[in-house]
Amino acid sequence: MVLFDKMTKRLKDPIRAGGEGIKTWDVAIIGSGPAGLTAAIYATRGAASTIVLAGEAWGGQLMLTTIVDNYPALPGISGPELMQKMRDHALKFGAELVAENLTAVDFSKLPFKLTTNKQKLTSKSVIIATGAQTLWLGVPGEDKLRGRGVSSCAPCDAPFFKGKKVAVIGGGDSAMEEALVLTKYANSVTVIHRRSEFRASAIMQKKVFEEKKIKVVWDSIVEEFLGEDKLQRIRIRNIKEGESKEIEFDGVFITIGYTPSTEIFEGQVELDEKGYIVRNSKLRSEISKLGEYRMSTTVPGVFVAGDVHDYHYRQAITAAGFGCMAAMDALRYLEGP
Ligand code: NAP
Numbered sequence: 001m002v003l004f005d006k007m008t009k010r011l012k013d014p015i016r017a018g019g020e021g022i023k024t025w026d027v028a029i030i031g032s033g034p035a036g037l038t039a040a041i042y043a044t045r046g047a048a049s050t051i052v053l054a055g056e057a058w059g060g061q062l063m064l065t066t067i068v069d070n071y072p073a074l075p076g077i078s079g080p081e082l083m084q085k086m087r088d089h090a091l092k093f094g095a096e097l098v099a100e101n102l103t104a105v106d107f108s109k110l111p112f113k114l115t116t117n118k119q120k121l122t123s124k125s126v127i128i129a130t131g132a133q134t135l136w137l138g139v140p141g142e143d144k145l146r147g148r149g150v151s152s153c154a155p156c157d158a159p160f161f162k163g164k165k166v167a168v169i170g171g172g173d174s175a176m177e178e179a180l181v182l183t184k185y186a187n188s189v190t191v192i193h194r195r196s197e198f199r200a201s202a203i204m205q206k207k208v209f210e211e212k213k214i215k216v217v218w219d220s221i222v223e224e225f226l227g228e229d230k231l232q233r234i235r236i237r238n239i240k241e242g243e244s245k246e247i248e249f250d251g252v253f254i255t256i257g258y259t260p261s262t263e264i265f266e267g268q269v270e271l272d273e274k275g276y277i278v279r280n281s282k283l284r285s286e287i288s289k290l291g292e293y294r295m296s297t298t299v300p301g302v303f304v305a306g307d308v309h310d311y312h313y314r315q316a317i318t319a320a321g322f323g324c325m326a327a328m329d330a331l332r333y334l335e336g337p
Contacts (some may be wrong), residue, residue, distance in 0.1 A: 036306070044326075054100070128305070141225030144225075154255075164185075169252065174255040194239065231250065304326060304331050
């Protein structure tokens with residue numbers, strides 16, 4: 001907590017960001033998770049004046065994660081500590097971080113205009129790294145037991161359930177993938193789905209049905225997660241029979257989808273049918289003689305990084321990698337064609 005207060009205080013330090021007409025930034029980064037902060041490190045090291053609109057609740061999903069065991073060279077680090085290290089790293093090279101929420105953008109012409117809850121600013125390039133939110137069930141016990149047996153990331157937390165009994169909630173590709181990852185550690189994996197067929201692709205379903213450790217409970221919804229200090233039981237209800245029962249589990253993985261944080265960009269850059277930002281490969285080659293801008297959006301000069309465009313990998317390390325790529329693209333874009 002002390003650590004967090006210190007971080008919050010530093011983020012509230014005087015803002016040197018120039019308002020409209022005072023200063024145009026080279027790079028404005030929206031979002032302060034691994035993608036945004038890695039982009040800030042690369043942009044500032046590339047001598048670009050860089051502002052990070054970190055949001056009032058800065059740091060992204062890792063601020064809600066207890067132990068991160070899969071970030072290279074930092075096994076066992078806590079999510080908030082990892083983010084503090086990234087943030088300090090970005091500050092060290094001169095990035096400006098402001099704890100402000102973006103309220104509007106105008107990418108129709110250069111310089112791009114960004115409005116926060118406290119100021120207006122302009123920038124020659126933008127990196128969107130606003131991430132995606134895990135969808136949670138919203139049932140009793142979920143908040144209390146999050147990080148205590150209730151998780152949303154099997155690649156992150158599966159090793160904590162070696163030899164244990166776990167459940168996966170959902171019926172899409174993510175649920176299948178998480179269930180398969182979990183079989184490498186857990187003794188038994190139960191997929192609990194609200195319908196009598198999965199939404200997942202045929203190939204993923206086949207893998208799940210062929211895996212002996214996995215069993216499926218159909219037509220069932222979660223009513224409550226039970227346990228004091230850690231998850232002990234899940235109460236589920238069969239919606240066809242109307243009966244509820246409690247089953248013992250050591251862990252549960254909620255994989256019912258994600259929602260990208262892109263509302264504010266609607267009408268500004270292209271989004272796919274699920275709201276994820278679309279990368280535009282055609283445009284890249286048109287606007288640069290120096291090669292591709294792999295992280296370009298449909299608007300030249302506006303780039304994207306992390307979970308806000310990537311629903312496939314969703315890892316801190318891949319988000320950081322995308323942040324690096326977006327910043328390198330932005331730096332090349334600023335050099336001109
Ligand atoms: P998704 O396809 O939207 O599936 C979400 C699942 O959660 C559905 O089965 C849905 O049930 C269930 N669900 C939603 N809300 C629920 C609630 N309140 N209570 C209980 N169950 C609920 O999401 P996703 O699996 O994260 O996949 C997202 C996208 O990423 C998809 O396009 C997917 O193909 C892609 N993806 C691909 C791979 C891969 O190719 N290896 C891996 C992961 C993701 P219903 O079916 O009843 O609606």
